[in-house]
Amino acid sequence: MHDQGLIEDISERIHMKKLAIQICVNLIGRTISQSEFRVKDGEKLIKTELYYRLNVRPNKNMSASQFWQTVIYKLIHDNECLIIKSDSDDLLIADDFYRDEYGLVEDIFKSVTIKNFTYSRTFRMSDVIYLEYDNENLSKLLSSLYSDYGELFGRLIEYQKLNYQVRSTVDTEDVHSKDPKKRAKMQKFINDMYASIRSKVFAIVPQQKGFKYEEHAKTNNSGNTIDDINKITNGYLDQVSKALGIPPSLVHGEMADVEKHTRNFMTFCIDSLLKKIKDEFDGKFFSKQEYLSGQRMDIRRVTYRNMFDVATAVDKLRSSGVANGHELRDELGMEESDDPIHDKYVITKNYSETVEGGEN
Template sequence: MGVFQSFFDIFKKNSEIELSYDFDTLIDEYNMLYLKHLAIDTCAEFIARIFSRSEFRIRKNGQPITNEWTYLLNVRPNLDQSASSFWQQVVYKLITENEVLIVLSDDDQLLIAESYVRKEYALYDDVFESVWMKGYEFKRKFPMSDVIFLQYNNNDLNRYVRGLYEDYASLYNRMVEVAMRNHQIRATVGGKEGRGFDDKLQKKAQSYIDKLYEKFRKDSVAIIPMQQGLEYNELTNTVGETNQSIDELKKLKRQFVDEVADILGIPSTILHGELADLESAQTVLNKYCVKSLNKKIEDELNAKTISKAEYVAGMEVKVVGVDKKDIFDLADAVDKLISSGGFNRNEIREEVDYESIEGGDEFYITKNYEKAKGGEEVNDETGN
């Protein structure tokens, strides 16, 4: 055979290997992408579930008060959601999309916007328009002062998510490339019985190939005659199997979950259900993840649900979540703080998210909490 046939022989030998490699690579890329997405979803859902257990307390000068916002934030934000499911969705969207917009409808429902356009201004309120929610578009515009707008501002997570979308684009391009190769017609044309390609046969083969090409290109079903002296063989596409084992996928999943957990401040041992040193892990979770999230949402609610005059008068919104201190664990420490005269009872109550009480601003110095009057003789034996 001539050079023409040799080329097709080389192509035939490598085509099945190449296509098998393409599918191996494609499946590996898909698995990696899926596991990255699963890691973000796992961590975001974990934090969202934790925050959904939070309680929103409105106080004035340390005393609890009840108003319409108390009901909206703690019981039923809108007609379709309870408070726990609403805040779980808010926090999940905040983490995965880096921001979330909550608008107050004309009938006083808190609604999570699915999409919107934000117009920014230097000296005036930013404005949100084209706000969509469940297929409904609000016709009016929402100034920043009338909405609850939360931004996560986690640059490391932003880069991770951007990389995820780049991986999606890469996977899509690879899928298109593999699909084109998989559905491409590939064939060899050779001389029968070891016959080589002389000039006459090469022209005949080229004419035959051109006719085949036109027939295959134009017709979905093409029937072609065989030519004397020429042999046509269409290559069969084969699909390879992925080489990734179940154990490898589990290790990759754990690796990606650990990466995202580290970005969000979640101890990975909690996510994996490891009970060793659980108390320490819970402390780290509260300190580096939950508290900062509570503070972010708390600040936005204070800025948007309470006026400046009300805030100056002592009104505030407080988010009390799973990071709330256990008063029974702190009993000994509280006893020493109060009996030493270092703090009064209301200061301690504020630290553990309880309202102030009447007479709680007085300081005590004796162990049995008797008020220190000063000037008494001290008993050398008892110290009282």
């Protein structure tokens, strides 16, 4: 029982779990916060109050980037995030709430708390933006995983500290003295000497009659322990990143095949989260009739390539007649142009000369 208490005490002082979650969640939050949340009617971009709230200033106290980083953190860490719309059209992130779930009617949200204010009213599901990350609370999975890694990590830290511990002894002739003043004076001298040795690179210990100070260095230090600690830390970080859909190489900053890993990160992590947000926004900000008539939310995520990287591919798509100018501009994240030339499908001469059966 005593040993178990020691393990729990060690694990409580380890910040490995918090650090791993912060690294991964912050990477996702920073990426999504760079997205542009567009409101479109057909192919036309509409800049309304909603566009301003989602991309510039969601509420009086937060910028759009800060807002979305907070949303993503709560969504992943708490497995859910509740956003309500105030009477002044501010978008507010709830810090705490209680949800009443029903089978055939809308769920109800009660005791919605934002910082130091708690709403007395209730909110229906149709009145709020409610996002869920997964079917199972991710924090519970990470905690169970951490219980194994944390115990091993704590043991190695304690072993390493013990390995490099400086041990010393002090011999005094009047150790059995009954005079409390002498004992207090000697104890103060020992404490001052210990503090000097501990805090200073170069410390001088004055020699005194009847006083002998001696250090006992431990010489069997193992250099592998530091590597073992780093391996455990990186191992836990890898497991957390995989659970969130992040390639571990991106978390560690490795440059080998960075484009391939970035593409996987955007496809399997970022796009899936943006799809959750888009589906919720489409269902809450637009009626069924408006959505079917072409009004929708269009989220343009940050791209890891610029237009110059894909210039050759764009030229081929345009010159072969596969896509017109509007479609290409939309894929590049550019607004629709009023120039009628972009309405046309163009086939250049080198493509038009090729006919069935060979050359012209």
